[in-house]
Amino acid sequence: MRGFLFCMFESCADPSSLTGLAWFACYLTNGKHLLFYQSFGTVLGLLALAAPLALLFGFAGALAKRSQIPGLRQIGQVYVAMVRGIPDVVFFLFVPLLIDQGIEVVRHYSLCESTGPIYQGNDFVVCDAAKMPLSSAEPWVHSLYGFALALAAYAIVFGAFAANTLDGALSAVPTAQLETARAYGMNARQSFVRIQLPQMWIYALPGLANLWQILIKATPLLFLLGIEDIVYWARELGGTKGSRFAYPHPDWRIYYFAALLVFYMIMTWGSEKVFNRLQVRMSVGQATLSGKGAAL
Amino acid sequence: MKKALISALAAGLFAVPALADTVRMGTEAAYPPYNFVNDNGDVDGFDIDVGNLLCSLADLDCTWVKNDWDSIIPNLVAGNYDTIMAGMSITAERDEIIDFSEGYLPPDPSLYAALEGTDAGVLTSGVVAAQTNTIQAGYVAESGATLVEFATPDETISAVINGEADAVLADGAYIQEQIEATGGQLVSMDSVMIGGGLGIGVRESDTELKAKLNAALAQIKKDGRLNDLIIKWFDDESKAIY
Numbered sequence: 110m111r112g113f114l115f116c117m118f119e120s121c122a123d124p125s126s127l128t129g130l131a132w133f134a135c136y137l138t139n140g141k142h143l144l145f146y147q148s149f150g151t152v153l154g155l156l157a158l159a160a161p162l163a164l165l166f167g168f169a170g171a172l173a174k175r176s177q178i179p180g181l182r183q184i185g186q187v188y189v190a191m192v193r194g195i196p197d198v199v200f201f202l203f204v205p206l207l208i209d210q211g212i213e214v215v216r217h218y219s220l221c222e223s224t225g226p227i228y229q230g231n232d233f234v235v236c237d238a239a240k241m242p243l244s245s246a247e248p249w250v251h252s253l254y255g256f257a258l259a260l261a262a263y264a265i266v267f268g269a270f271a272a273n274t275l276d277g278a279l280s281a282v283p284t285a286q287l288e289t290a291r292a293y294g295m296n297a298r299q300s301f302v303r304i305q306l307p308q309m310w311i312y313a314l315p316g317l318a319n320l321w322q323i324l325i326k327a328t329p330l331l332f333l334l335g336i337e338d339i340v341y342w343a344r345e346l347g348g349t350k351g352s353r354f355a356y357p358h359p360d361w362r363i364y365y366f367a368a369l370l371v372f373y374m375i376m377t378w379g380s381e382k383v384f385n386r387l388q389v390r391m392s393v394g395q396a397t398l399s400g401k402g403a404a405l
Numbered sequence: 406m407k408k409a410l411i412s413a414l415a416a417g418l419f420a421v422p423a424l425a426d427t428v429r430m431g432t433e434a435a436y437p438p439y440n441f442v443n444d445n446g447d448v449d450g451f452d453i454d455v456g457n458l459l460c461s462l463a464d465l466d467c468t469w470v471k472n473d474w475d476s477i478i479p480n481l482v483a484g485n486y487d488t489i490m491a492g493m494s495i496t497a498e499r500d501e502i503i504d505f506s507e508g509y510l511p512p513d514p515s516l517y518a519a520l521e522g523t524d525a526g527v528l529t530s531g532v533v534a535a536q537t538n539t540i541q542a543g544y545v546a547e548s549g550a551t552l553v554e555f556a557t558p559d560e561t562i563s564a565v566i567n568g569e570a571d572a573v574l575a576d577g578a579y580i581q582e583q584i585e586a587t588g589g590q591l592v593s594m595d596s597v598m599i600g601g602g603l604g605i606g607v608r609e610s611d612t613e614l615k616a617k618l619n620a621a622l623a624q625i626k627k628d629g630r631l632n633d634l635i636i637k638w639f640d641d642e643s644k645a646i647y
């Protein structure tokens with residue numbers, strides 16, 4: 110197999126002489142396609158990191174919202190209400206820009222020797238040492254930084270929705286159980302950690318499953334943030350290519366977008382299966398309809 | 406002799422290498438032959454060749470950054486990169502926001518293209534596609550035709566092939582390349598002369614970089630290397646006027 114692949118790639122040196130399957134084999138393994146395949150990793154990486162981060166933000170948000178401390182409660186309420194009330198796209202454009210320029214302004218005042226004005230006419234100018242990342246940094250550092258900014262935006266937006274879901278789930282735990290915990294002598298903290306927290310997950314699960322599916326479907330927004338994700342490459346590869354390119358072809362965007370459709374269908378379908386199984390497992394022993402159904 | 410050798414070695418060891426300034430060059434990478442992503446996934450094209458040559462002459466360490474056309478000026482101004490070389494024509498409107506170097510390609514006629522057999526009347530009364538924020542979009546808007554704008558050049562061509570628009574207006578070299586790429590589905594129509602030639606966009610506050618680029622540009626205009634690149638990418642002697 111390896112030998113076969115090797116021969117195949119060797120023969121890719123002169124694509125114009127290729128036909129049929131050999132042409133496709135070479136076409137689908139050219140440098141540009143390898144970048145396309147890599148970009149699936151970018152999307153999966155974003156999902157793998159954004160989901161736990163959003164859950165963390167959500168948990169902090171839910172606790173803040175339910176807090177007895179007046180200042181904290183308002184912060185939680187404002188965070189959730191604001192993010193839920195403003196269109197996602199606005200947040201996705203606003204958050205990375207705010208963080209990026211915020212960091213650069215702070216670095217400008219702390220790192221530069223002579224601090225000239227940052228806003229010069231239309232220009233946003235910080236000194237070379239304050240650039241984030243530095244202009245001289247490797248391209249992958251710039252990519253990683255852009256990715257991290259996008260990740261922050263996803264965590265903040267999805268965290269607010271998760272906060273609301275978790276808040277609702279914490280309220281859904283039957284009061285009788287909390288009263289019993291109190292009767293057994295647990296203090297507020299103990300009854301929260303031992304009784305309320307473990308039991309709220311089953312109520313949160315449908316909402317969180319929903320959020321996860323929405324998060325998967327929101328990954329093409331990466332493209333909006335200038336990150337070369339699968340949508341960027343699908344569009345770039347699918348566009349009409351003339352004889353300037355080694356592999357000329359007409360407009361093939363429909364095939365590339367169809368491939369993305371299949372990818373997203375598999376992702377959401379697979380997630381659905383996993384969440385269904387989780388639901389069944391977590392329901393066991395619960396005093397709920399699904400719990401009793403599973404136990405019988 | 407030995408002493409000379411030792412001192413030469415010492416000089417080599419302790420000399421601090423002069424670090425070239427790093428310049429990030431923004432480009433759209435979707436507008437062949439000006440700028441595009443080649444089969445290896447690298448940026449390529451006339452803009453890239455000229456830019457790299459200028460960087461080597463001006464002793465700058467250049468890296469290319471891809472950016473959507475729509476946000477290419479805002480992101481220059483925000484400092485995400487330092488220059489724009491993206492087939493961008495020098496216009497008075499753009500010059501209010503950013504600065505341009507001297508030109509590196511003379512004004513090039515823009516071409517209309519449409520499906521074969523399209524009546525020439527559509528150019529002034531039909532639906533004409535153009536890329537957002539281009540000189541062509543501005544021209545179509547004034548021409549009497551209905552303008553439909555797209556974010557990428559590719560979509561403007563597809564719009565004509567799909568029948569969404571009657572014709573498309575873009576830079577001549579791009580249109581010719583697309584006519585060839587679509588295998589004769591499109592034919593070229595009228596040409597119009599708009600724009601002030603291509604220039605390198607820089608921030609207004611970045612006068613030092615602009616001076617360096619202009620000096621290097623003057624050099625490649627004088628020694629004929631710019632003309633060579635123009636002929637390489639456009640195959641057109643009439644554009645090699647420098």
